[in-house]
Amino acid sequence: MLKYYLQLALLSLRQHRVLTALMVLTLAVGIGASMTTLTVMRVLSGDPVPSRQGQLFHPEVDPWPMDRYVAGQTQPPPNLSYADAMGLMHASRATQQVTLTTSRAKLLPHANGEHPFFADTVMTTHGFFGTFDTPFEYGGGWSQAQDDSRERVMVIADALNRKLFGGTNSVGKSLRVAGHDYRIVGVLAPWDPQPRFYDLTLRGRGYGAGDMLYMPLEAALDDGLHSSTMNCYDSGDFSKPRVAPCMWLTLWVRLTSSAQQRDYRAMLHSYVKQQIAMGRLHRPDARLMSMRQWLDDRQAVPDDVRVQTGMALGFLLICIVNTIGLLLAKCLRRSREIGTRRALGASRAAIFAQFMVESAIVGLSGGVLGLVLAEIGLWGVRHQPVSYASLAHLDPLMFAFTFVVAVSAALLAGLLPAWRACVVAPAPQLKAG
Amino acid sequence: MHIRHILAALRHHRIAALLITLEIAFSCAVICNALFVISTRLERMHRPTGADETHLVEVRVGHVARRSAEATLAQTHTDLAALRRISGVSHVTLVNQTLFGSSISFSSVSLSSDSNAPSTAVTQYMADVNLIDTLGLKVVAGRGFRPDDQVTDASLNDKNPPQMPVIISQALAKHLFPGQSAVGKTLYAFGPNRIVGVVKRLVQPRDFGAPGEYEYAMVFPVDTPYPQGTYLLRVRDPAQRQQVIKQALSVLKKDGPLRLVSPKYARTTEAARAKYYSADRAMAWLLAGVCVLLLGVTALGIVGLTSFWVTQRRHQIGIRRAIGATRRDILTYFQTENFLIASAGIVLGMALAYGINLLLMQRYELPRLPFYYFPVGALVLWVLGQLSVLGAALRATHVPPVVATRAA
Structure with missing residues (x-):
């Protein structure tokens, strides 16, 4: 039966080439546009560290003075001062924790003929690699003891290792940063969490090319590296970052159970109370944000992308309405044919099925063409001047989703015309001939 | 019908x-x-910035070897003099933040020395006294800076920082002193700062804070060492901008110790604007x-x-x-x-x-x-x-x- 419907559908579609082409084209354009923007949305709203899903948290306290404070409305700033970051690190019982900031280090390779250049750098503590589950190509991170003794060690990114050492094992070699030799102890395998969640309030660059160097915070500070951000809440000596009343570090903790989260929250609040009693802090607010809340709060998905997605979905809706209209026109034009088939004994269900098969064919062709258009659209996104450009690729799931959307859109569009077709009364149609 | x-x-x-x-x-x-x-x-x-963007080029220089503050500042002065000698260049300055650049510096500004007084975050341009002329800003009240207004960057960290004058944008003047002339009044940012002039328009290097605050800006006459700033050159003829960038790079490379001088860190302000709004x-x-x-x-x-x-x-x-x-x-x-x-x-x-x-x-x-x-x-x-x-x-x-x- 299905084979017969297919034959009928193909015959009818061939008879009305222009109309068929119009339907497939509109559906394809709608699907192409919405798949393009949905893919971008999906890429941007993904979990940056899937292996630590639901386990990473971001504590915040508020060091500002009491003026202009509105209880319940004022949100704590995202970054911490050195004193608070270290205070919380010492007070905590988190499974793993790390504090970090970003910098631009001037790097002088030892190889002959290489010019000095700026490298995007993370200044952090030994917990970085464990907390974020970073993969290593060679070697590993550094230890707490190396942090404490301010040893000049570093981990470099795979891209830098390829650039300077041709991808060979460079552990044990050293690079000159800020006038000092730092020994490489580890080389990361390609690792570039998207969005780069830890950077959102430091340099504010969530997407695009990643960091090159990972240096121990204390040693790098001793050698005069500066944080790329410095937000000061009081007057004082800004030239010494460890004592300056300025926020420039972020803290991430890994909490694996809800009991641990509860404990950490309690610790955070008692820390703030204790600091208020000491007169160091004034505002009582503190919060512990999950990765999801953090990404939403920092608008990791740009507003432009949300607006584009909304527009594309509206566009798809218009395309579907349009396809309904065209299918309807086509089907009503065939009242005679339907009347004949009904008179020859075809049931209403048979007519309905025939028209739905026709819609499905339109949907599938629209889907295939839509996929091509989505690929073209994503190619366009990749050539846009946005930081997330390089991430815009269609993955298998979106690929499958496209077909489901296309076929269901076409079936949805076909419902009304098919229903209209199956209620056609045979007698008047035959008489009219 | x-x-x-x-x-x-x-x-x-x-x-x-x-x-x-x-x-x-x-x-x-x-x-x-x-x-x-x-x-x-x-x-x-x-949106205009208030600066004459078509005549501006900027060159950033990084330092690799650490040197004394005095030596770095002396190097900065040597650079400025050398850049000024390039033909086709009319004004040169070194500024802490450039229009459409990635860095932005703020101070909270209030009208009283009381730390609890209501304040506004205002972006600050710190440059030697040539900034107003280099950017081509229009002074609508008061005066521009004079050479004796200038203080050194290092002195800002002193126990008793020197009192320096400030020039503010007209939008900020209207916000702080509605219906009055701002010239001669005092605002509190780096201690008390006397307002000596108002420029018609100057904006934040990039959007930050509430939309209305985009037009709030102030300028301090600070002699800044080159690693903390960007050289800004005003050319006489916009057609010569690329030529001037090339010459500036070669002048800076010739001069001084091992430094980061690269075409990557030089651009016209027009290019910076295009990139910012891309x-x-x-x-x-x-x-x-x-x-x-x-x-x-x-x-x-x-x-x-x-x-x-x-x-x-x-x-x-x-x-x-x-x-x-x-x-x-x-x-x-x-x-x-x-x-x-x-x-x-x-x-x-x-x-x-x-x-x-x-x-x-x-x-x-x-x-x-x-x-x-x-x-x-x-x-x-x-x-x-x-x-x-x-x-x-x-x-x-x-x-x-x-x-x-x-x-x-």
């Missing part, structure tokens, strides 16, 4: 008419809002593309349905022609029909457009859709409808009256 007859005829095609109405309504709603977003982006991209430009183009596609799809829908209607009504048209209707009457019939459907769609679309705008206002801080977008959107869709119906309607006028005599 026989509007009543048209409506009666449409009643037989309720679903098809409803579909076209809906399609027009959705298009109208989306297009009104898209056009509005495009216009806000264009407006944003063309995302806005891309979004505007994208929305414009969507609008065109949307209009195309809507037109296709109207063409498809009306041509079907014409085929279906051949017999009726023939009867009308036979009983005396002219070709013109037939044409007007289809045009009026389309006008009625489009109008219904537009009314619905306006309500939808308003709703979408409310949603955007809530979630994306977009301003309210100005009233005049509604008639513009309506006009676009009316014209589109008339154009799409024209082909089918003209075909209808060629239906010969003899059709009426044939079997229905």
Whole structure:
């Protein structure tokens, strides 16, 4: 039966080439546009560290003075001062924790003929690699003891290792940063969490090319590296970052159970109370944000992308309405044919099925063409001047989703015309001939 | 016109008419809002900075080896003198932050020394006294800086920092001293700072904080060492900018110890502006593309349905022609029909457009859709409808009256 419907559908579609082409084209354009923007949305709203899903948290306290404070409305700033970051690190019982900031280090390779250049750098503590589950190509991170003794060690990114050492094992070699030799102890395998969640309030660059160097915070500070951000809440000596009343570090903790989260929250609040009693802090607010809340709060998905997605979905809706209209026109034009088939004994269900098969064919062709258009659209996104450009690729799931959307859109569009077709009364149609 | 007859005829095609109405309504709603977003982006991209951007180039130099503060500052002065000697360069300065640059520096500004006084975060340009002339800022009250106004960057960290004068933008002057002259008054940023001049316009290097604060800026005469700033050169002839960049790089490379001097860190301010607004430009183009596609799809829908209607009504048209209707009457019939459907769609679309705008206002801080977008959107869709119906309607006028005599 299905084979017969297919034959009928193909015959009818061939008879009305222009109309068929119009339907497939509109559906394809709608699907192409919405798949393009949905893919971008999906890429941007993904979990940056899937292996630590639901386990990473971001504590915040508020060091500002009491003026202009509105209880319940004022949100704590995202970054911490050195004193608070270290205070919380010492007070905590988190499974793993790390504090970090970003910098631009001037790097002088030892190889002959290489010019000095700026490298995007993370200044952090030994917990970085464990907390974020970073993969290593060679070697590993550094230890707490190396942090404490301010040893000049570093981990470099795979891209830098390829650039300077041709991808060979460079552990044990050293690079000159800020006038000092730092020994490489580890080389990361390609690792570039998207969005780069830890950077959102430091340099504010969530997407695009990643960091090159990972240096121990204390040693790098001793050698005069500066944080790329410095937000000061009081007057004082800004030239010494460890004592300056300025926020420039972020803290991430890994909490694996809800009991641990509860404990950490309690610790955070008692820390703030204790600091208020000491007169160091004034505002009582503190919060512990999950990765999801953090990404939403920092608008990791740009507003432009949300607006584009909304527009594309509206566009798809218009395309579907349009396809309904065209299918309807086509089907009503065939009242005679339907009347004949009904008179020859075809049931209403048979007519309905025939028209739905026709819609499905339109949907599938629209889907295939839509996929091509989505690929073209994503190619366009990749050539846009946005930081997330390089991430815009269609993955298998979106690929499958496209077909489901296309076929269901076409079936949805076909419902009304098919229903209209199956209620056609045979007698008047035959008489009219 | 026989509007009543048209409506009666449409009643037989309720679903098809409803579909076209809906399609027009959705298009109208989306297009009104898209056009509005495009216009806000264009407006944003063309905001002036107050500086004479076409005459400016900037060169950033990084230091690799650490040297004493005195040696670095001396090197900065040597650089400035060498850059000033380049032919075609009229002014040179070193500034802590450049227009459209990535770094932005703020101080909280209040009108009293009390730390609890209400304050505003204002961006600060710190440069030697040549900044005002290099940027080409217009001093509208008071004066520019004099050489003896200048303090050194290092002295700002002293226990008793020197008192330095400040020049502020007119928008900030109006905000701090509404209805009064700001010149001669004092603001508190780095201790008390006396306002010696007001410039017509100067803005933040990049958008930060509330939109109104974009135009708040202040300038301090600070002799800054080069690793903390960017060399800014004003050229006499915009055509010479690339030439000047090349010469500046070679001058800076020749001069001084091992430093980071690279074309990567040199650009014209015009290029910086283009890069800063590239995302806005891309979004505007994208929305414009969507609008065109949307209009195309809507037109296709109207063409498809009306041509079907014409085929279906051949017999009726023939009867009308036979009983005396002219070709013109037939044409007007289809045009009026389309006008009625489009109008219904537009009314619905306006309500939808308003709703979408409310949603955007809530979630994306977009301003309210100005009233005049509604008639513009309506006009676009009316014209589109008339154009799409024209082909089918003209075909209808060629239906010969003899059709009426044939079997229905």
